[in-house]
Amino acid sequence: MRRKQTDPREEKLLNQFIDSIGVENEPTVRIFRLEENGKRTRMGVVTLDVCDEESIQAQFGGGTFLVRTVRSNGTFGPSKVIGIEERRRF
Secondary structure (H helix, E strand, C coil), X not given: CCCCCCCHHHHHHHHHHHHHCCCCCCCXXXXXXXXXXXXXXXXXXXXXXXXXXXXXXXXXXXXXXXXXXXXXXXXXXXXXXXXXXXXXXX
């Protein structure tokens, strides 16, 4: 089934409205914990400048994580699965 063609004038008006509200999006990183049963749990969203393995470990502990980048336009960028050890307690 084909989609109906949208009116270009309507599309332009809708885009202008969306662009006029809110703040500009910035790229972010979504962090998911990968469970042993295959499920993933969304842990949080952080900005690129504060996302590294140490900060993930400090905020969410150890485990296996899916790190998904999200572009400023809302589409997904590169993703990676990482393993982080639990913090050692003295």
